Amino acid sequence: MSDLHELTIAVDLRDEISETELVELSWHLGIGPPPEHPLSLVTQFPVVVVDDDGTPVIEDDPRPLLAGRGAAARVGGALCSALADRADLPRGGWSLTSRQEVHPDEFDRIGELLSWLAARAHDTHAAGDGAVGIGFLRFHEAEVPDVLRVEGGRVGWPT
Numbered sequence: 553m554s555d556l557h558e559l560t561i562a563v564d565l566r567d568e569i570s571e572t573e574l575v576e577l578s579w580h581l582g583i584g585p586p587p588e589h590p591l592s593l594v595t596q597f598p599v600v601v602v603d604d605d606g607t608p609v610i611e612d613d614p615r616p617l618l619a620g621r622g623a624a625a626r627v628g629g630a631l632c633s634a635l636a637d638r639a640d641l642p643r644g645g646w647s648l649t650s651r652q653e654v655h656p657d658e659f660d661r662i663g664e665l666l667s668w669l670a671a672r673a674h675d676t677h678a679a680g681d682g683a684v685g686i687g688f689l690r691f692h693e694a695e696v697p698d699v700l701r702v703e704g705g706r707v708g709w710p711t
Contacts, residue, residue: 554626554692555656556625556627556653556654556655557627557654557690558688558692559652559653559689559700560688560690560697561669561687562648562649562687563647563669563670563674564645564648565672566645567644573592576591576592576593577593577635577648579616579619580616580617580665581634581635583633583634593664597614617662620652626692627653631651632649633651634650635647643674643676648669650687659709663707663709666686666687667705669686669702670686670705673686683702683703683708684702684703685700687700688700698710
């Protein structure tokens with residue numbers, strides 16, 4: 553049995569994102585090269601590996617979080633990410649859309665990125681209670697997705 557979920561993000565971002573942040577965000581979306589500067593959006597990617605002596609150790613293994621491309625293995629459809637400049641539109645900034653297959657083991661790292669995005673989202677994504685609607689999450693066997701909201705800097709992952 554698979555624990556894969558369909559993650560769909562659709563958010564408009566304000567134009568206050570720096571050039572270095574755009575480079576890193578583009579890398580996370582799989583549409584740009586790895587940043588040459590230290591990571592700042594999501595800074596730690598711990599993984600357990602076995603060293604030469606057979607001892608488990610934790611290493612940092614940075615990887616883009618929303619870079620899936622091509623046919624989805626379990627949720628159907630295609631995996632993709634895009635970032636579009638809104639300079640010619642009244643609100644300016646950036647429009648971000650991503651559709652990915654994710655496992656619950658990835659929720660913490662992805663949650664850090666989604667919290668960063670929510671803090672920079674246009675006011676149109678804010679709910680009356682202060683939460684920010686960031687997208688949707690659907691278990692691969694479910695018909696209806698759950699709304700993903702970021703509140704107080706934390707993603708409310710469905711249980």
